[in-house]
Amino acid sequence: MISSMGRQAISRRRALQAGGAALASLSFMPKGARAADELNLLVWCDHTGPGLLDPFAEKHGIKINSKEYDLPGVAYSILEQSQPGDWDVFVADTGDIMSAVSKGYLGELPDADMPWADIFPDLKQPDSHYKDGKLYAVPEKFGYNTIAFNNTKVTQEEASHAAVMWDPKFAGRIAIYDYYIPTMEMVAIGLGIKPQEITKMHLPAIKEKLVEMKKLSSLVGDVPTTQNALVTGAADIIVGGGEFAVAGLMAEKPELDWVLPNEGGVRWSQSIGIFADSTKKDLATEFVKYIVSPEGQGRLATADCYWAMPANSKANLDDDQKKRLRWDQQPGFIAKSYPYFFGDAELDAAMQEVWTEVLGA
Amino acid sequence: MKGWNLKNWGHAPALAWTAVFFVAPLIAMLVMSFSARIDGKITLTWTLDNYRSFLTRADGTFVGALWNSIEVTVLTTIISVLVAYPLAYILAYRVPKNWQRFALVLTVLPFWTSYVVRSYSWLLVLSENGIINQFLLWAGILDTPIGMGNSRFATVLGFVHFFAMLLTLTIYANLVQIKDSYRKAANDLGANGWQAFWYITLPLSVPGVAVGAFLTFVLAIGDYITPQILGGAKEMLLPQAVMLQIGRQADFPLASALSMILMLVITAAFMVFAKRLKMERV
Structure with a gap:
């Protein structure tokens, strides 16, 4: 009986009729109406997990589509090939926000609705978030590109000196993070040059040291x-690594550790904004408010993809999570770290050229 | 009206497919390679700067990357042929006919695994805590583990694992088409097994080897994933240089020029293999 009913229920003609009707309804329905209950994110991988997205999606009865990107150039390629209105929320390095604003990608956020009083003061960086008095993005997460290491192979004392990056004692035991800005700036710090003071004149010395480091590295x-x-033991040190590389693994692998060298480290931060062409600006703004709220910040800080410090000092984190993120040491870490330095277009191009030469060396 | 004969339109779907999915993208890439990225915008300027950059920029890094790519690919192709030929020969002539299909399935089983997963698996196997080092340490052959991952050796090994399967299929398909009577005739005329193989089977199987080797060359020289995961960026290959332009700088014009140069190398390889590429034989 069940079998007979089943056959009747899904006869070929009925299936075709149903499929045709569904297709027709989709084809003639305006794109905006079809996607009214969806929010489209262009984000780093830490914004793609259900642990972060589901509470917001369930509360608002919507579906969230997240597109992950890993490099700024990839994000801009995606945007250049997209139609206006395709994207609602954007997450990027704080240093890239003004570039996105100048390209016209980002829309204004309601300044008064953001929890500025709870954001760590050093992260506010007005020059990176405001233009002509309008707010375009809010800081949401930060961390450090410093030294991550295996504490059974490298002592805390050894890792606390920038010279560990080129110490022959660790030949074949060093992994170098393949991102030119933090890694070149870490080397600059090790050479006694503050990141924001880097000029083209310093690049030959930085390159020479990087080539030396590459020869010592395992990858x-x-x-x-x-x-x-x-x-896996292919390296004992990650130059440019930090809490984002090891904090999520420390519970299972307590030998993984990270430290800010005495000379200082590079501080990264990411910010969140909404797209100027979004057709769901109110919903997108609500999402931004959720992400920077204590609840969203706790979930974002401990996202599956990578852990890092929340920008909001009131984030919902338990004692163990705070310990792994070195919560209590943040004032000292912030004081002796330098925010990512993005030089002008000419210096940036020169730095990328040096990085390409190092990779090819 | 002969030109409008319905029979002549039989090729149309294939031609349309090729035009849409190969010729059009290739033309777009060619045009892009003569463009420039000015203030973040791509502008068609019909400039040769991107090709000049290949020769002159970044201290010769791009030329070096091309050479690295050619060396790795040639090495991969040669080793893959040397591994695949005996396997295909055994499958075609030593495995009983009713077991051949099963043996072929076993041969291509690794194809069913994700390419990325397979590469990371190799990295685990080759790591200092991996099974090879652990065995060598246990057997007393080594005192301390050796690093085998993140090297050209690891890249070539990952490639050979993948492409030896492909070559086995093309060579096997060729070998089973060679009539037994040829070898029997050679034997009747006094040739021993080795001579029959050398003078009859091997020359007749060259088209299968050539097709497989060409596919291996084309797929390996354009591969980004394997060298990225297994090579540890200890040396730069040309696909990595292409990705560097796209990922970091969104410099599609230079990336397109580098890709066109890669296409030229593949075209040159095709010319080398062309004489032996008899597709109907495989």
Whole structure:
């Protein structure tokens, strides 16, 4: 009986009729109406997990589509090939926000609705978030590109000196993070040059040191590759690594550790904004408010993809999570770290050229 | 009206497919390679600067990357042929006919695994805590583990693992088409097994080897994932240089020029293999 009813229920003609009707309804329905209950994010991988997205999606009865990108150039390629209105929310390095604003991608956020009083003061960086008095993005997460290491192979004392990056004692045991800005700026710090003071004149010395480091290294790679090297024993040190590379793994692998060298480290931060062409600006703004709220910040800080410090000092985190993020040491870390320095277009091009030469060396 | 004969339109779907999915993108890439990225915008300027950059920029890094790519690819192709030929020969002539299909399935089983997963698996196997080092340490052959991952050796190994399967299929398909009577005739005329192989089977199987080797060359020289995961960026290959332009700088014109140069190398390889590429034989 069930079988007979089943056959009747899904006869070929009925299936075709149903499919045709569905197709027709989709084809003639305006795109905006079809997607009214969806929010489209162009984000880093830490904004793609259900742990972060589901509470917001369930509360608002919507579906969230997240597109992950790993490099700024990839994000801009996606945007150049998209139609206005395709994207609602954007997450990028804080240093890239003004570039996105100048390209016309980002829309204004309601300044008064953001929890500025709870944001760590050093992260506010008005020059990176406001233009002509209008707010375009809010800081949401930060961390450090410093030294991550295996504490059974490298002592805390050794890792606390920038010279560990080129110490021959660790030949073949060093993984280098393949991102020119933090890694070149870490080397600059090790050479006694503050990142914001880097000029083209300093690049030959930085390049020479990087080539020396590459010869000592076991690999140069992205986050998963360097992380994998530390876990599998292919490397004992990640130059440019930090809490984002090891904090999520420390519970299972207590030998993984990270430290800010005495000379200082590079501080990264990411910010969140809404697209100027979004057709769901109110919903997108609500999402931004959720992400920077204590609840969203706790979930974002401990996202599956990578852990890092929340920008909001009131983030919902338990004691163990705070310990792994070195919460209590943040004032000292912030004081002796330098925010990512993005030089002008000419210096940036020169730095990228040096990085390409190092990779090819 | 002969030109409008319905029979002549039989090729149309294939031609349309090729035009849409190969010729059009290739033309777009060619045009892009003569463009420039000015203030973040791509502008068609019909400039040769991107090709000049290949020769002159970044201290010769791009030329070096091309050479690295050619060396790795040639090495991969040669080793893959040397591994695949005996395997295909055994499958075609030593495995009983009713077991051949099963043996072929076993041969291509690794194809069913994700390319990325397979590469990371190799990295684990080759790591200092991996099974090879652990065995060598246990057997007393080594005192301390050696680093085998993140090297050219690891890249070539990952490639050979993948492409030896492909070559086995093309060579096997060729070998089973060679009539037994040829070898029997050679034997009747006094040739021993080795001579029959050398003078009859091997020359007749060259088209299968050539097709497989060409596919291996084309796929390996354009591959980004394997050298990125297994090579550890210790040396730069040309696909990595292409990705560097796209990922970091969104410099599609230079990336397109580098890709066109890669296409030229593949075209040159095709010319080398062309004489032996008899597709109907495989």
